[in-house]
Amino acid sequence: xxxxxxxxxxxxxxxxxxxxxxxxxxxxxxxxxxxxxxxxxxxxxxxxxxxxxxxxxxxxxxxxxxxxxxxxxxxxxxxxxxxxxxxxxxxxxxxxxxxxxxxxxxxxxxxxxxxxxxxxxxxxxxxxxxxxxxxxxxxxxxxxxxxxxxxxxxxxxxxxxxxxxxxxxxxxxxxxxxxxxxxxxxxxxxxxxxxxxxxxxxxxxxxxxxxxxxxxxxxxxxxxxxxxxxxxxxxxxxxxxxxxxxxxxxx
Ligand code: F6R
Numbered sequence: 001x002x003x004x005x006x007x008x009x010x011x012x013x014x015x016x017x018x019x020x021x022x023x024x025x026x027x028x029x030x031x032x033x034x035x036x037x038x039x040x041x042x043x044x045x046x047x048x049x050x051x052x053x054x055x056x057x058x059x060x061x062x063x064x065x066x067x068x069x070x071x072x073x074x075x076x077x078x079x080x081x082x083x084x085x086x087x088x089x090x091x092x093x094x095x096x097x098x099x100x101x102x103x104x105x106x107x108x109x110x111x112x113x114x115x116x117x118x119x120x121x122x123x124x125x126x127x128x129x130x131x132x133x134x135x136x137x138x139x140x141x142x143x144x145x146x147x148x149x150x151x152x153x154x155x156x157x158x159x160x161x162x163x164x165x166x167x168x169x170x171x172x173x174x175x176x177x178x179x180x181x182x183x184x185x186x187x188x189x190x191x192x193x194x195x196x197x198x199x200x201x202x203x204x205x206x207x208x209x210x211x212x213x214x215x216x217x218x219x220x221x222x223x224x225x226x227x228x229x230x231x232x233x234x235x236x237x238x239x240x241x242x243x244x245x246x247x248x249x250x251x
Contacts, residue, residue: 004251006218009231010238013246017206021050023240024138024204029058031136031200037068039128041137041190043148044073044088044095045173047204048140052096059100066102072128074139074148075189076112078162086176087112110160110188117162121188124160128194137198141205144168145213145226149189154227158191192230201234206242214241215248 001023002013014020028051032038042048059066073088082089089109097107108127114120128134139147144166150158151166163186165173170183177183195201205214217228218239231237243250 002250006249007232008234008237009218011218011246011249012238012240013250014240014242017242018050020047020204020206020240020242021054024051024202025054025058027202027238027240028055028136028138029064032064032066032069035135037070038136039070039072039131039134041134041139041195041198042071042073042092042096043138043140044075044091045140047206048091048138049095051138051204055096056099066100069102070106070108070131071102072108072124072131072134072190073110074137074195075187076109077184078110078112078117078186078188079114080112080184082109082112086182110190112188117188121160121162124188124190125194128197134198136200136202137195139195139201139203139228141203141210141213141217141228142166142169143172143209143213145217145228147192147195147203147228147231149187150192150195150227152225152227154192155224156196156222156230156233157193159194160188160190163187163189192227196230196234199236201231201237202240203228203231203237204240205245208244208247210241210245211247214239214245218249 080087111120174180216226222229
């Protein structure tokens with residue numbers, strides 16, 4: 001493993017996607033083990049799969065329990081029924097929650113059935129705040145450097161809100177749907193400021209299609225054009241990358 005710091009971000013480079021999952025799960029397990037009632041921010045998508053597989057493995061070896069863990073997912077398509085197979089609630093149930101001992105009442109998503117997204121997003125922010133904030137947030141990154149569904153152009157002070165997905169994001173996520181037309185146009189997402197409030201951030205990425213996003217994030221000054229670049233201003237941010245995703249920033 002290669003480790004270095006770029007623009008205030010700790011970067012770990014490993015050989016393969018499975019190892020990205022292993023290292024991210026190790027960092028997550030550390031937070032779970034060292035907090036009495038840890039609060040975690042959760043991502044979904046392809047990057048999350050090896051992370052959650054590893055976490056399930058560690059949980060089944062009884063390294064820790066999820067009984068006292070509370071989760072807040074980063075985002076959800078809008079509008080969407082939680083039972084839809086492409087919903088992020090469904091993804092989280094399938095990939096993590098149904099395999100471990102997390103109490104259902106500890107699991108949170110933005111309300112993607114609401115008729116009043118503004119109110120629902122405000123409620124979500126309040127819930128996170130009342131819970132004392134997130135100890136750790138797990139992130140993936142889009143090939144346009146979005147985090148959550150904060151697409152290029154998102155300001156640093158954004159909070160949980162309804163957003164319109166970029167065409168490139170809809171195309172990238174079409175692999176989880178029968179056809180591109182079925183990918184929702186909108187989502188509810190935590191904002192950049194919500195993410196930055198987490199006490200620790202771990203962003204994971206693998207594969208050649210993330211190389212440009214990683215390069216821009218780790219070499220350019222923070223700006224709304226590269227949403228992940230705001231993470232340079234976070235006091236405790238780690239990137240876990242495979243060699244392909246890190247190709248243009250390797251020393
Ligand atoms: C998902 C999320 C997104 C993804 C990103 C990468 O909850 O917040 O930012 O992390 O689009 O997606 P994958 O991992 O599928 O390449």
